[in-house]
Structure formats: structure tokens, C-alpha cells
Amino acid sequence: MTAEQAVALIPDGARICMALGVAQPPAILAALAARAAAGEIEGASLYYLLSTSVAGHTVLRRDLRHRLRPISLFHSAVERAIDVEAAAIGDRDVDLIPVAFSRVPRMLRDEVGVDTLVTQVAPPDENGDFSLGTNVDYAHGAARSCARVIVEVNRHMPRTGGNGTIPLSAVTAIVEHDRPLPEIPSAARRPEDEAIGAIIAGLIDDGACLQMGIGAVPEAVCAALHAHRHLGIHSELMTPGLAALMQAGIVDNSRKVNHPGQTIFTFAMGDRQFYEFLDGNPDVAAHPVDYVNDVAVIARNPNMVSVNATLEVDLHGACNSEGMNGRQYSAAGGQLDFVRGASASVGGKSIIACHATAARGTVSRIVPRLSGPVTTPRNDVHIVVTEFGAADLRGKSLTQRGEALIAIAHPRFRDELTAQLYARRSGL
Missing domain, CATH: 3.40.1080.10 (Glutaconate Coenzyme A-transferase)
Structure with a gap:
């Protein structure tokens, strides 16, 4: 009709x-x-x-x-x-x-x-x-x-x-109704994105299983993985960057325990060539989100690595990935699903990435306290990466976490953040 x-x-x-x-x-x-x-x-x-x-x-x-x-x-x-x-x-x-x-x-x-x-x-x-x-x-x-x-x-x-x-x-x-699908252009990558991508790629071992979000940082990570081998994909989102890793033979899904030999996703966004790559491709499979993002399902693959972006991180490691300037910017999405799934995976790593600054360098993304909702609680955060390095928060006290995060903040904000860290009288 x-x-x-x-x-x-x-x-x-x-x-x-x-x-x-x-x-x-x-x-x-x-x-x-x-x-x-x-x-x-x-x-x-x-x-x-x-x-x-x-x-x-x-x-x-x-x-x-x-x-x-x-x-x-x-x-x-x-x-x-x-x-x-x-x-x-x-x-x-x-x-x-x-x-x-x-x-x-x-x-x-x-x-x-x-x-x-x-x-x-x-x-x-x-x-x-x-x-x-x-x-x-x-x-x-x-x-x-x-x-x-x-x-x-x-x-x-x-x-x-x-x-x-x-x-x-x-x-x-x-x-x-035949109409070309909307195409999502690749994000323009800045030097900070390339630096973050290289750091994250260095944290990913051969044979790891990947989950990536969308945007310049995940694309930079994919571009930095071309010396890796035997990677797998289990991701809520499938992107052209991940498809390129499959086409180059870097992703072969051979080390996966769950759905070996196949890339698993629940939704996809890209350009026309990417949609053509998906069409009838037996090496990719789409499943419902309550399966793909199930923490237990994610954790079945060993060496699961999740890479997600955030807007700000407080000195204890909690992340706000959804609110800016008092307004909703995005939402929680599947970030916490994959943070917890990767954490439950044998050898897994959960990585949260952000630029060290915002607003053309005038605002630090490492902050004393979040200005928006807690998307990923401090209990769950594993590794935080900026262009200045990686902070592994596992097993660290509140003070040690703050020190590790300050070390990857932009240098111009480190003294102020250090003063804020030591001025706190409790862990709240």
C-alpha cells in the first residue's frame, strides 16, 4: 500500500x-x-x-x-x-x-x-x-x-x-520506496585523535576481540591497528573502520570463542561502499541488542577490548558521557554494557577515551567533579586514555586514581587539579 x-x-x-x-x-x-x-x-x-x-x-x-x-x-x-x-x-x-x-x-x-x-x-x-x-x-x-x-x-x-x-x-x-540510505561521513581526525588512537592500539594484543564506537577516536584506533593480527569483532556498532580491518585481513575472528569466524554487531552506520560490504556477507552477522550487549555474551570472548568515548572524567574515575552545559548531549547507550562485558572477559580491557581538553583548550576534561550524570561509575572504569597517555585505575586508591588521571590531563591544568585532589577530605 x-x-x-x-x-x-x-x-x-x-x-x-x-x-x-x-x-x-x-x-x-x-x-x-x-x-x-x-x-x-x-x-x-x-x-x-x-x-x-x-x-x-x-x-x-x-x-x-x-x-x-x-x-x-x-x-x-x-x-x-x-x-x-x-x-x-x-x-x-x-x-x-x-x-x-x-x-x-x-x-x-x-x-x-x-x-x-x-x-x-x-x-x-x-x-x-x-x-x-x-x-x-x-x-x-x-x-x-x-x-x-x-x-x-x-x-x-x-x-x-x-x-x-x-x-x-x-x-x-x-x-x-527505494532511496539511498543516509551516509555518515568519516569524522575529520585531529592530531589528538591520532595520538589517542596510537596509545589505544598499543594496549590491544593480537587476537583481541574489539568493540568500537563511532567518531574520530575509534577511526584513529582502527587506522593504528594495521600491524595487528587475528583480531575479532563483537560490537554494538559496525563501522567502515572495522570493515576495513576485515578487508585487510587484520580481523579474521579466528580467536573468538563465541561466533568464531564471524563479526557480530547490532546496528551499522557508514557510506554506500560500507553498506555494499555488508550486503549478503557471510562473515558478518547482525543480532538483537539484548543479545549483542548482554554482559555475559560479551564476556564469552577472551581478551575483549571495549573502546568508548566520554565527555569528562572526575578525579576518582567516574565518567559523564552524556551531558554538557546542563543539557542532554547523547545518552548512556551501550557504554556500560561493554565496560562491564569487557571487564568480565578473561584478559579483557575496558578503555574510556577523551581529549584532555574541550572548548579549544580552555576547559579540562579531567575534572574534580562531574557536571552531568554518571554514565560509567568509578567502580567499573578500567583504563582512561587521553593524548597524554593512559591511566590504569584498577587496584588504585582514590588518591592514586587522581594522581594517575592528573598525569594524563593537559599540563596547564595539572597544578589546579592536584590542589583540588588534595583539598578533598573524603572519597565523596
């Missing part, structure tokens, strides 16, 4: 699960936005992670918020821009539910009770099953619990192996 016919099936008050990232369906979302603009739907809510401009230009428009209420589980640049605009006119920020990525499918099913899934899929196979392609994540669970499953079939969506299909019998409406 048409996108307009499909969204007409969504009732007032619907709790809609919108796909993550590149799987957000442009035709369906445009039709839903038009329906809201015409006053034909009221009281609906949108639950989602990591929106793109596809959603930003349609269902997340500010003028529609009284009919389509956005509830983010992980902010992107779209929500940050909306919040800036809202502050200027005295409107409300985009609301957010704090939740670990691994728990999102259960939360959407049991606590929110989403009733409608909208997502892009690859064309059906010979059995009529649709591949969720780049985005198995929480869409897989939603497709099995929602009363309405509305799919936008796009021939540009890669078909991925693993456990990421929707059977035809579960689908309520099919919209056909």
Missing part, C-alpha cells in the same frame, strides 16, 4: 517505536508527519534512539510536537538542535528516558508498551522474510511484540545474516 494508507492504520494515542539511525523510513515518516500536520492523529508518542535528518525534517518537527511527542532514548545532533531552538523560545527540551541499550527491547515491550513499529527493511527473501539489514537492535523485539508492524521495503538496504529477520506473517503493512 502507499505510505499514506499505511500510516492511516496508526490510531490516536499510539506508542510508536521508530527505527534507529539509517533504518528510519523516509516515506512512512513523511506521511505520518503530513497526517499530524493535518490534525488527523492526536496524542501519539515516538520512542527511538539516534535520529537522523530523515526524522528531523518530518516527525520531529517542533510544530508537530503537540500531536507526535518525541521521547528519545539517545540524543543525536537533531535533538541537540531542537533543544537549542526550544531554549530560545522558552519551549521544552526533547524528553529522554535514561536506559542501557541492552535493556531497550524489554523496556519498550514491558514498561512502555509500544504498539507500532515503523522501520526500513531489505526486500523479502524466497520465504517472504524481511531482513532488518543495518538495524536489528531493538526493531527485532518490537516486530514480535507490536500490534502493528509497518515496513518500508528499500532495495538499498543490505541483507545481513544472523538473527535479524521479520517474517511476512508479522507484517501489517508494506510500503515500497
